Amino acid sequence: MSLLSVSHLKAGYGPINVLHDVELTVEAGEIVVMLGANGAGKTTTMRAISGMIGRSGEVHFEGADIARATPDAIVRAGIAQVPQGRGTFPELNVEDNLRCGAYIRSDKEIDADIDRWFDVFPRLRERRAQRAGSLSGGEQQMLAIARALMARPKLLLCDEPSLGLAPLITQELFAVIERLNREMGLSVLLVEQNANLAMHMAHRVYLIETGRIVASGSAAELSADDSIRKAYLGF
Amino acid sequence: MKSLVTIKEGSIGHWVLRLLAAAIVVAIMLWIPTKGSNGLVTSATEALTLMSAAMALNLILGYTGQISIGHSAFYGTGAYVTGILVSKYEWSPWLTFPVAFLFAFVVGVLVSFPASRIKGVYLALVTLALALVFPNLLRWPKLESLTGGGPGIPNGDSALDTTGFNIGRRDGQMRNFEIFGWDPFGDLRGQGAIPFYYWIAAGIAVIVYLVIRGVVKSRAGRSLIAVRDNETAAAVMGVNLVATKAFAFGISAGLCALPGSVTAIRLGAVSPDIATLTILGSLTFLIIMVIGGAGSLWGPIIGAALYVFVTDRTGGWADDEAIPGVLRPFFGWSKIPPGSGIFAVILIVLMFVAPRGLVGVWKQYSPRVVRVVPRPAGVAHDAKPALVADTTTNSTPEGESE
Amino acid sequence: MALFLQRLVDGLSSGSVYALIALGLVIIYRGTGHLNFAQGEMALFAAYVVYQMGEWGLPIGIALVIGLATGFVIGAVAEVGLVRPISKKSPFAVFIVTIGLFQLLNWLSGAIWGDQVLPNSGVGSKQQQYPSLFPDQPDDFVKVFGAAIRYQSLGVLLLTLVITGLLFLLFNKTKFGLAMRAVASNAESAKLVGIRVNTVLMVSWGLAAAIGALGGVVFAGINNSVSLGLMFTVFIYGSAAATLGGFDSPGGAVIAGLAIGVIENMAAGYIGFIGQEMKLAVAFIVILVVLMVKPSGLFGTAKVERV
Ligand SMILES: Nc1ncnc2c1ncn2[C@@H]1O[C@H](COP(=O)(O)OP(=O)(O)OP(=O)(O)O)[C@@H](O)[C@H]1O
Ligand SMILES: [Mg+2]
Numbered sequence: 001m002s003l004l005s006v007s008h009l010k011a012g013y014g015p016i017n018v019l020h021d022v023e024l025t026v027e028a029g030e031i032v033v034m035l036g037a038n039g040a041g042k043t044t045t046m047r048a049i050s051g052m053i054g055r056s057g058e059v060h061f062e063g064a065d066i067a068r069a070t071p072d073a074i075v076r077a078g079i080a081q082v083p084q085g086r087g088t089f090p091e092l093n094v095e096d097n098l099r100c101g102a103y104i105r106s107d108k109e110i111d112a113d114i115d116r117w118f119d120v121f122p123r124l125r126e127r128r129a130q131r132a133g134s135l136s137g138g139e140q141q142m143l144a145i146a147r148a149l150m151a152r153p154k155l156l157l158c159d160e161p162s163l164g165l166a167p168l169i170t171q172e173l174f175a176v177i178e179r180l181n182r183e184m185g186l187s188v189l190l191v192e193q194n195a196n197l198a199m200h201m202a203h204r205v206y207l208i209e210t211g212r213i214v215a216s217g218s219a220a221e222l223s224a225d226d227s228i229r230k231a232y233l234g235f
Numbered sequence: 236m237k238s239l240v241t242i243k244e245g246s247i248g249h250w251v252l253r254l255l256a257a258a259i260v261v262a263i264m265l266w267i268p269t270k271g272s273n274g275l276v277t278s279a280t281e282a283l284t285l286m287s288a289a290m291a292l293n294l295i296l297g298y299t300g301q302i303s304i305g306h307s308a309f310y311g312t313g314a315y316v317t318g319i320l321v322s323k324y325e326w327s328p329w330l331t332f333p334v335a336f337l338f339a340f341v342v343g344v345l346v347s348f349p350a351s352r353i354k355g356v357y358l359a360l361v362t363l364a365l366a367l368v369f370p371n372l373l374r375w376p377k378l379e380s381l382t383g384g385g386p387g388i389p390n391g392d393s394a395l396d397t398t399g400f401n402i403g404r405r406d407g408q409m410r411n412f413e414i415f416g417w418d419p420f421g422d423l424r425g426q427g428a429i430p431f432y433y434w435i436a437a438g439i440a441v442i443v444y445l446v447i448r449g450v451v452k453s454r455a456g457r458s459l460i461a462v463r464d465n466e467t468a469a470a471v472m473g474v475n476l477v478a479t480k481a482f483a484f485g486i487s488a489g490l491c492a493l494p495g496s497v498t499a500i501r502l503g504a505v506s507p508d509i510a511t512l513t514i515l516g517s518l519t520f521l522i523i524m525v526i527g528g529a530g531s532l533w534g535p536i537i538g539a540a541l542y543v544f545v546t547d548r549t550g551g552w553a554d555d556e557a558i559p560g561v562l563r564p565f566f567g568w569s570k571i572p573p574g575s576g577i578f579a580v581i582l583i584v585l586m587f588v589a590p591r592g593l594v595g596v597w598k599q600y601s602p603r604v605v606r607v608v609p610r611p612a613g614v615a616h617d618a619k620p621a622l623v624a625d626t627t628t629n630s631t632p633e634g635e636s637e
Numbered sequence: 638m639a640l641f642l643q644r645l646v647d648g649l650s651s652g653s654v655y656a657l658i659a660l661g662l663v664i665i666y667r668g669t670g671h672l673n674f675a676q677g678e679m680a681l682f683a684a685y686v687v688y689q690m691g692e693w694g695l696p697i698g699i700a701l702v703i704g705l706a707t708g709f710v711i712g713a714v715a716e717v718g719l720v721r722p723i724s725k726k727s728p729f730a731v732f733i734v735t736i737g738l739f740q741l742l743n744w745l746s747g748a749i750w751g752d753q754v755l756p757n758s759g760v761g762s763k764q765q766q767y768p769s770l771f772p773d774q775p776d777d778f779v780k781v782f783g784a785a786i787r788y789q790s791l792g793v794l795l796l797t798l799v800i801t802g803l804l805f806l807l808f809n810k811t812k813f814g815l816a817m818r819a820v821a822s823n824a825e826s827a828k829l830v831g832i833r834v835n836t837v838l839m840v841s842w843g844l845a846a847a848i849g850a851l852g853g854v855v856f857a858g859i860n861n862s863v864s865l866g867l868m869f870t871v872f873i874y875g876s877a878a879a880t881l882g883g884f885d886s887p888g889g890a891v892i893a894g895l896a897i898g899v900i901e902n903m904a905a906g907y908i909g910f911i912g913q914e915m916k917l918a919v920a921f922i923v924i925l926v927v928l929m930v931k932p933s934g935l936f937g938t939a940k941v942e943r944v
Binding site: 300302304349352353355356357359360361363364365367368371372374375376377514518521522525568569570571573575576578579580582583586587590 | 671672674719722723726727728729730732733734736737738739740741743744745747748749750751752869870873876877880910912914915916917918920921924925928929932
């Protein structure tokens with residue numbers, strides 16, 4: 001049984017339908033990358049999985065049907081999303097942002113977890129009392145990822161974490177994601193424009209085009225296909 | 236959408252339709268003072284004053300998107316200008332109309348400078364404060380020599396009715412009013428002044444309507460609408476925002492003063508306690524405008540007629556006996572007349588089902604009967620109502636015409 | 638000196654009421670970005686409910702709890718039933734709905750309790766005066782430097798400070814407060830971390846209306862009576878306080894509310910020119926000047942847009 005399996009997913013905004021028929025799966029322990037042009041529907045897919053927009057079709061997480069669940073129930077089920085453009089709480093300080101990430105939890109280990117992510121992102125520790133809105137773009141992205149991880153998710157949805165970041169920072173972030181995947185078995189569904197970087201760590205890749213999955217396979221398989229390589233990977 | 240009849244804009248059929256509509260309006264307006272009861276004439280007068288004020292408010296709210304709940308202050312300005320000039324300086328009431336307009340225009344322009352920097356509900360807040368301060372200003376001892384303070388300017392010997400205008404207070408009969416020796420209105424039915432006030436109110440309503448129509452359909456009016464729809468774009472197009480808004484606010488305030496003057500003349504007295512001079516007046520204008528349809532020329536007219544009809548009918552309903560039997564269980568418990576409650580509910584419900592008011596409803600359904608096809612080249616000038624730019628808007632029937 | 642002290646205390650006590658109304662406005666503004674024009678009338682209705690409880694002979698404590706609960710329910714229902722669905726349409730529609738609510742609540746109060754000033758033995762009121770939260774007999778005061786400081790004034794001020802303190806704790810030390818701040822900051826992300834945004838907004842409106850209701854009850858107590866026009870001007874003062882303090886700053890609302898109360902009383906007292914009649918002009922000028930010069934207020938963040 002897949003960790004996440006999505007089929008016949010349709011979603012959109014009001015009368016406009018954006019996703020026509022999205023099928024994808026994420027196995028436990030996998031990093032899956034979704035590639036697609038601007039406006040292809042990547043963000044919409046993420047938002048549909050998280051329950052942020054109206055959708056129809058089947059979405060199963062650990063076997064349970066979450067296609068009609070509310071966003072908070074989906075977070076509780078174990079899916080956390082890092083939205084495109086970071087989506088931090090700008091007026092709240094770094095520590096409170098992380099506490100919000102743990103909103104669904106009521107255990108005693110929240111402080112320990114905050115410490116743990118401060119170890120992973122030491123720059124956040126230095127700025128723990130600073131308003132999130134005053135962080136740099138890279139720091140905000142770290143904060144957004146750390147906040148999502150505070151929910152102790154089984155699946156992390158990550159929407160274009162590299163957006164607006166210097167290549168070095170992007171690499172650093174990707175390295176962290178890869179490490180978490182290796183060390184804790186965190187499953188990741190990652191949306192990227194920057195195909196080259198993402199392909200390196202992807203176990204599998206989906207290509208999405210105007211609301212439909214048009215190709216999927218391992219990174220090696222897709223790079224081997226000339227037309228796909230030219231159209232999506234640009235080399 | 237299918238419609239029974241289709242006619243072209245500007246065609247003979249269209250003109251016939253327009254003339255027919257105008258004829259009906261004129262016929263009703265003539266019928267009321269000649270055949271209607273005194274009560275009806277008084278109600279109609281009330282409706283005409285309120286409608287004028289709501290039309291004036293509509294100019295800024297419906298067409299420029301600036302929210303004001305302070306128009307009762309302009310209305311009151313008109314009332315007091317007339318009251319003071321007539322009672323203290325013995326002016327002819329006729330001459331006070333232009334002065335009331337100009338005075339309120341200037342006040343409106345002054346208010347508009349801050350207003351042009353303050354947007355949306357915050358402007359509503361500022362104007363709400365203005366509406367509440369205004370009656371206090373009238374009571375202010377420093378102005379008492381002018382305004383008469385708390386009691387206002389009473390309807391006594393020294394008041395409005397003893398001067399040249401002789402507005403008909405004495406003996407309930409109007410006197411001394413004639414145009415070149417001819418007295419056209421007062422004795423229309425031998426009823427003294429009541430129809431006379433009606434005609435004054437009607438005249439003012441027509442003037443206000445025509446001025447607003449002129450403004451809205453002029454170049455300036457288009458820039459007003461541009462300001463409402465998109466300030467940045469309007470600025471880019473070279474519309475001078477501050478001047479346009481100041482002009483609109485001034486005209487709106489000035490026009491709103493005119494029905495205020497009518498009220499002063501009609502009551503023969505002014506005081507800070509007159510409801511239309513307080514925040515209640517502002518709310519009434521707003522309700523009339525929104526219910527009728529903000530941003531449409533006919534909205535306030537329909538709204539005022541409905542408003543006065545309902546408030547008149549239900550005005551005595553604090554007394555259970557006055558409530559018609561079937562309705563008694565619904566309204567009998569209320570210790571005050573249900574009018575304001577009814578309109579509050581209509582206002583809220585309308586925002587959900589028909590944010591463009593009754594005129595909006597009419598425009599949506601009337602094409603099923605008669606549809607006017609517009610002339611091809613961009614002459615569709617009728618404004619889309621208000622800031623009610625709801626995203627889920629139902630497709631507006633094309634080719635509408637007022 | 639005695640007069641100054643007297644005016645200071647009087648100012649602080651009416652300022653407390655403004656602060657409570659402003660707090661309600663600010664909580665709603667932070668949550669949903671709306672200016673609730675019905676805030677004052679929600680408080681009015683609750684003030685009438687407390688009057689009614691007094692008529693029925695309930696002690697003030699219980700009457701107050703029922704009044705605040707009424708306020709809470711009105712606020713929560715207004716958010717869920719009216720404001721939330723209409724806010725999908727346009728800001729103008731929200732504005733009109735809050736105005737409609739203003740009118741509806743004012744009418745409903747009149748429909749139930751009539752348009753006289755209450756208590757009123759003429760219409761059968763059993764109470765001599767409006768239920769007061771604090772001792773309010775003619776001799777309930779202390780003399781300080783010659784000024785008669787009424788227990789009521791002190792109590793009202795103290796109550797406001799306690800409420801402010803409790804709110805501070807709620808916002809900064811509780812999980813629900815964290816959720817409220819998160820929703821105010823970024824509702825979309827709040828959903829993504831599993832906060833039930835709808836619940837938070839509903840409770841925020843309820844809480845705001847309940848705090849406003851407290852303001853209404855306190856003000857009716859100071860005033861010794863309740864009537865349909867009771868909250869009109871208080872709402873303007875409260876709005877002035879929220880504007881001055883910054884629409885997204887609860888602390889600012891309280892400081893500004895107290896300040897406006899004091900300024901207004903001092904101005905009316907010492908500047909003969911202004912007098913009792915033009916006190917309200919102080920609020921008007923504050924709103925106007927702040928919105929023009931510094932729309933975010935003294936303590937608000939620049940995020941506040943004036944649209
Ligand atoms: N809130 C919205 N309302 C209406 N349409 C929207 C909304 N958000 C996105 N869309 C439309 O949905 C389509 C897909 O958008 P989406 O954000 O999913 O693209 P994307 O693949 O994430 O693109 P990008 O790489 O630029 O982030 C686009 O055509 C977009 O215009
Ligand atoms: Mg995207």
